[in-house]
Amino acid sequence: MRAGGLPDTNQVSTEPLSDKVLVTPLDRASLYAPTRAKALFRKIEPYLYLLPALLLVGGLLLYSVAHTLAISFTDWDLITPPRFVGLQNYIDAIRDPTFTRSFSNTLVWTGGSLLLPVGGGLLLAVILERIPGQRVLKTLIYLPAILSTTVVAAIWSYVYTNNGVLNETLRWVGLDALARPWLVWAPTNTLAMIVAASWRALGPSMVLFLVGLQTIPPELIEAAKIDGAGERLLFWRIKLPLLRPITAIVVIMSVIGSFMTFDLVWVMTQGGPGRSSETLAVTMYRQAFIMWRMGYAGAVAVILSAIVIVFSISYLRATLKRSTL
Amino acid sequence: MIEKWAIRQRALDRYLALALLCLFAIAWVTPLAIVALSSMKTPREQSQSGILALPENAAMILDNIASASELSGIGNGILSSLIYAFVGSVTAVIAASSAAYSIAMLKIRFPFFWFLIIYSGTIFPFQMYLMPLFGLYQTVGLYDTRFGMLLFYSAITVPFCIFVFRNYFIGMQGEVIEAASLDGASSFQTYLRIVLPMAKAPALFLFVTQFSWIWNDFLFGQVLAKSDDVRPVMTSLAMLSGTYGKGSIPQQMAGALTASIPTLILFFALQKHFMQGIILNTAGE
Numbered sequence: 001m002r003a004g005g006l007p008d009t010n011q012v013s014t015e016p017l018s019d020k021v022l023v024t025p026l027d028r029a030s031l032y033a034p035t036r037a038k039a040l041f042r043k044i045e046p047y048l049y050l051l052p053a054l055l056l057v058g059g060l061l062l063y064s065v066a067h068t069l070a071i072s073f074t075d076w077d078l079i080t081p082p083r084f085v086g087l088q089n090y091i092d093a094i095r096d097p098t099f100t101r102s103f104s105n106t107l108v109w110t111g112g113s114l115l116l117p118v119g120g121g122l123l124l125a126v127i128l129e130r131i132p133g134q135r136v137l138k139t140l141i142y143l144p145a146i147l148s149t150t151v152v153a154a155i156w157s158y159v160y161t162n163n164g165v166l167n168e169t170l171r172w173v174g175l176d177a178l179a180r181p182w183l184v185w186a187p188t189n190t191l192a193m194i195v196a197a198s199w200r201a202l203g204p205s206m207v208l209f210l211v212g213l214q215t216i217p218p219e220l221i222e223a224a225k226i227d228g229a230g231e232r233l234l235f236w237r238i239k240l241p242l243l244r245p246i247t248a249i250v251v252i253m254s255v256i257g258s259f260m261t262f263d264l265v266w267v268m269t270q271g272g273p274g275r276s277s278e279t280l281a282v283t284m285y286r287q288a289f290i291m292w293r294m295g296y297a298g299a300v301a302v303i304l305s306a307i308v309i310v311f312s313i314s315y316l317r318a319t320l321k322r323s324t325l
Numbered sequence: 326m327i328e329k330w331a332i333r334q335r336a337l338d339r340y341l342a343l344a345l346l347c348l349f350a351i352a353w354v355t356p357l358a359i360v361a362l363s364s365m366k367t368p369r370e371q372s373q374s375g376i377l378a379l380p381e382n383a384a385m386i387l388d389n390i391a392s393a394s395e396l397s398g399i400g401n402g403i404l405s406s407l408i409y410a411f412v413g414s415v416t417a418v419i420a421a422s423s424a425a426y427s428i429a430m431l432k433i434r435f436p437f438f439w440f441l442i443i444y445s446g447t448i449f450p451f452q453m454y455l456m457p458l459f460g461l462y463q464t465v466g467l468y469d470t471r472f473g474m475l476l477f478y479s480a481i482t483v484p485f486c487i488f489v490f491r492n493y494f495i496g497m498q499g500e501v502i503e504a505a506s507l508d509g510a511s512s513f514q515t516y517l518r519i520v521l522p523m524a525k526a527p528a529l530f531l532f533v534t535q536f537s538w539i540w541n542d543f544l545f546g547q548v549l550a551k552s553d554d555v556r557p558v559m560t561s562l563a564m565l566s567g568t569y570g571k572g573s574i575p576q577q578m579a580g581a582l583t584a585s586i587p588t589l590i591l592f593f594a595l596q597k598h599f600m601q602g603i604i605l606n607t608a609g610e
Contacts (some may be wrong), residue, residue, distance in 0.1 A: 045437055045512060046431035053424035053443050054485060056480035060458065061446045067457035078460070124346075131343050140350040141597070143357065146592045147585050148541035150559040154566035154581040155356050158363070158574055165376055183568060199356070260450045263543045263559075266569040284452045287550065295458055296602075301452040312448035 004147050026142050065305075072298030082295070089299035098275050099300070102283040109279060110258040112194035113201065120198070121205030122247075126235060130207070131214050138210070142203030149200065153267035156196035157183075160268075186276035189309050193277065201257070205250050212246030213239065222290050245318070252315040259308050280304045362577035364389055371575050389579035393565055393572055398448050398553030404542050405471060409557060413478035414535035418528050420479065421486030426516050428487075430471035430496035440491055446484030454481075455548050457511070463548055469550050474557065477545060482535040493527045519557070537588045546584050558584050 012221065073091055076082035093099045128134045144152065159180035160163040167179040182192040215240060224238055240247075262281035265271055271278035271286060278286070280300060288297035349536035363371055365380035424443060438515030457504045458477065459468070467473030510518065521528070539557075553561075562584050565572035572580065 030586070046427045046433045049423040049516070050426035050439055052420040052441075053483050054439075054481050056420060056444050056524065057446045060461075060480040061449070061454060061484075062442075062478060064454040064457035064461075065449055067460075068453045068455075069454060097326070110584045122487070125341055126347065131339065131346060137346055137350045140354050143354055146537070146588050148543065148559050148562075148588070150541070150543045150563050150566070151581045154562060154570075158359075158577065159356065161574075163372065164358070168376055199353075255590050260452075264450075266547075267543070267570075269568055272568075281450070281452050282572045285455070288456050289459075297456060301450070301455075302451050305453050305588055308450045309448055316444075316448065323369050323497075 009153050011125065024104065034252075038146045047158035054108035056099075068298050069081045070298075071294050073301045074295045076294040077292045080217075080292060084236075085295065089295045090245065090303070092296060093299050093303065098278065099283060101276070102271075102278040102280055105187075105277060106259060108187065108190055109130050109197075110255055110259050111193060113197065113258045114251065116194065117205050118250055120234070120241075121202050121250070122209050124202070124206045125213055126208035126239065129210060138203075138207065141206060144200045145203040149197075149263040150267055152200045153194060153264045156193075156199070157268050159196070160192055164312070184273060188209065189269055189277045193264055193268055197261070201254070201305070205254070208246055208250050209243065212243045249318055252311050256308055256311050259304060259311075338405050360578045360582055363575055364582050366575050368575055370574050370586040371573075382589055385575070386582075389575045390583055393406075393580040393583075395563040396572055396576065397580070398556060399558060399561040399565070401553045401554055401586065402558035403583065405474070406558040407556060409474055409478050410536045410587075414482060414532050414540045416475070416479040417482035417486050417529050417535055421531075422490045422521065422524060422528065423516060425484075425490030425494050426520050427488050429491055430515075430520070431512060435570055436559055437464050440487065440590065444484050446481070447488070451542045451544060455544075458545075467549075469552055469555050471555055474546070474550060474555060476551060478539045480544070482538060488534065489527050489531055490524065493524060495522060513600040523549075533591055537591060540588055545567040 043182045049201050067081060073084060074082035075084060075085045077089070080169065102161065128137060131137070147155075157164075161167075162181055166182065170176065172178045179319065180188070183189045219241075220238060221234065224234055229237070259279075260281055261279045262285065263280050264283065265277060265279055271282040275283075275286075284300040287293045327439045350608055359376055362377065363381045364379060364592065365386045367385055370381060370385075383545050392402075424439075427433055428440050433439065454528075462468035467476065541559060542557060543559040546557035547563070549554045550560065562580050564570065565580050570577060
């Protein structure tokens with residue numbers, strides 16, 4: 001039976017006789033109630049489809065955002081009740097040299113990711129575009145992107161360890177002097193991890209640039225060639241400007257990804273040694289779940305969010321605009 | 326004459342570029358070969374033989390997987406993650422498609438507002454979710470439970486799904502309303518019998534991408550679970566690996582390899598969807 005369906009006439013007649021004889025105005029109202037309920041249901045029904053998604057996102061994600069914001073203004077160790085301290089956590093963070101180092105490491109991550117996966121991806125796409133057999137090459141280069149960051153971290157920990165792949169290879173080709181413990185000293189450890197992350201990130205950005213290059217009308221390239229433009233000129237004057245929408249998206253994604261770098265660093269060095277390779281996300285995690293300084297961790301999370309959201313919103317605008325076109 | 330020379334030169338350039346690219350691509354996937362090779366060696370063999378030396382006994386990989394599993398519970402992790410990835414992504418696809426259906430096709434007030442509310446789940450860094458979820462899960466008894474993990478994985482994957490479904494549904498609006506009004510179908514029947522079957526392509530694509538996302542997650546497994554039975558596969562793998570890992574290199578590599586098998590299978594079976602995925606992820610078409 002459908003809830004709120006039309007009043008069934010058969011059903012009325014099967015009701016006890018006594019009810020039928022005395023039809024008071026009140027009963028009459030209840031007789032109409034199902035139709036009114038139905039009308040109400042009709043109005044509400046479209047919103048019911050929203051409910052599961054809203055409950056999941058609102059109840060777990062948006063609630064958490066608001067709560068983290070609130071936590072960031074308190075002093076809280078999860079055991080004693082939180083104490084309001086205003087902006088103290090933010091002031092502490094900015095004055096804290098480990099926070100500053102974590103922040104500058106994150107900036108190095110951002111720069112490195114723009115150079116290696118984004119710049120490298122663009123370069124590869126431009127070369128690959130004119131090459132036969134690009135599908136196989138594309139798949140091979142894309143392959144690491146399917147792996148989890150944790151798996152990438154496991155693999156590259158082995159690459160960088162003392163008797164690992166990299167040092168053994170260096171010794172094998174006679175470059176013994178270059179062999180070193182890659183994850184021990186700053187800033188080598190951060191740079192080494194950026195290379196590991198790039199191994200995973202290069203494929204996707206390359207594929208995106210390839211897609212972008214395909215959307216450039218070939219007549220435009222032909223016309224420029226007839227005018228005598230060389231490859232270099234073609235790239236700087238025609239391809240790069242026409243790739244701008246895709247470039248914007250790849251750059252924004254890369255920046256967001258860099259600011260959220262956590263898994264790789266946590267698995268490879270836990271931000272160490274001596275907190276020398278921490279990123280903002282790692283600092284936040286350490287403050288919250290190792291040192292139980294929830295307020296300070298909240299402040300780091302909020303600072304991180306403020307930066308990420310600026311990029312997220314421009315990303316949103318870029319993608320939404322494209323999708324509604 | 327000069328023309329001809331230039332053309333030949335260009336062809337030569339192209340072959341040179343191709344050769345270099347092939348070398349590059351081979352070097353690029355060499356770490357994967359090293360993973361496979363080291364996962365089949367004993368720790369002693371691994372430290373004594375060359376990195377690219379073939380293993381003496383390839384079946385050693387089974388021993389390594391077994392001992393890695395004993396050390397970190399990665400076997401349980403695989404089972405848990407299969408459940409999380411499968412049920413979580415299916416739940417997200419259902420919740421998001423029904424919400425997108427309401428937003429794109431039914432009469433509700435402020436549809437774009439509702440869309441933004443749900444989609445806003447994609448703009449925050451994960452660090453904003455960690456502490457409140459940890460606290461909430463402790464209080465309501467969801468901490469370190471499979472149900473709690475499932476609930477979270479569904480929630481985190483809904484926002485992107487709704488973005489894709491909404492775009493898709495807005496594109497097919499006219500057809501559906503016409504077909505439905507001819508039948509005199511209720512809105513639920515329309516959703517079940519007309520909208521969902523027509524949305525097979527985005528649903529499959531989202532299932533694949535969200536499955537991989539959940540499978541590959543490390544952070545939330547680290548924060549919301551602790552026991553072997555609940556901890557997802559990547560969090561278990563992390564216990565083995567890295568500077569602070571407790572596994573030997575062959576154990577680590579065997580674990581890394583095993584943990585990658587489901588997504589590798591998905592990739593090769595549905596390569597098109599994966600490639601499309603990163604394009605959709607960014608271009609939103």
